[in-house]
Amino acid sequence: xxxxxxxxxxxxxxxxxxxxxxxxxxxxxxxxxxxxxxxxxxxxxxxxxxxxxxxxxxxxxxxxxxxxxxxxxxxxxxxxxxxxxxxxxxxxxxxxxxxxxxxxxxxxxxxxxxxxxxxxxxxxxxxx
Numbered sequence: 260x261x262x263x264x265x266x267x268x269x270x271x272x273x274x275x276x277x278x279x280x281x282x283x284x285x286x287x288x289x290x291x292x293x294x295x296x297x298x299x300x301x302x303x304x305x306x307x308x309x310x311x312x313x314x315x316x317x318x319x320x321x322x323x324x325x326x327x328x329x330x331x332x333x334x335x336x337x338x339x340x341x342x343x344x345x346x347x348x349x350x351x352x353x354x355x356x357x358x359x360x361x362x363x364x365x366x367x368x369x370x371x372x373x374x375x376x377x378x379x380x381x382x383x384x385x386x387x
Contacts, residue, residue: 267337269330270371277325286322297323315387329364336368344372354378 278288286294297319304311304320314320343349352374357365360381369379 265338265341267334267341269333273330273333273367277329280325281322284318284322284325286319286326288326294322294326298327301328315385321387324362329362332364333368336365337372340368340372340374344374349374354380356380356382358382359384 274288281287281294286297288294301314301320301323304314314324340349355369355378357363357380360366360383363381366379366381
């Protein structure tokens with residue numbers, strides 16, 4: 260039986276930018292325990308859509324998103340984009356609108372997949 264497993268890794272080029280932002284928020288990838296606590300808190304927010312609206316207000320929540328959720332979602336999107344490309348799914352896409360774009364995770368994955376972003380629109384209600 261052939262192994263069809265694909266592996267993906269988060270690009271190193273984004274890690275230093277994330278670390279810089281984490282430092283501004285008072286966190287660091289070198290101190291994962293504090294980040295892990297914030298990741299748990301943000302995970303709990305996803306259970307309560309009302310509370311989720313405050314995601315970007317708390318520096319710890321922002322740090323959790325940058326350190327954990329952004330790389331996780333980037334990797335998920337990369338796998339989806341890879342599969343879509345192999346099926347020709349994106350061959351005629353002329354416009355892309357990302358509702359609730361957050362820090363632009365989908366845009367980064369889309370760019371790194373080699374897709375054109377000429378007609379990319381990102382919509383996020385929170386300016387942070």
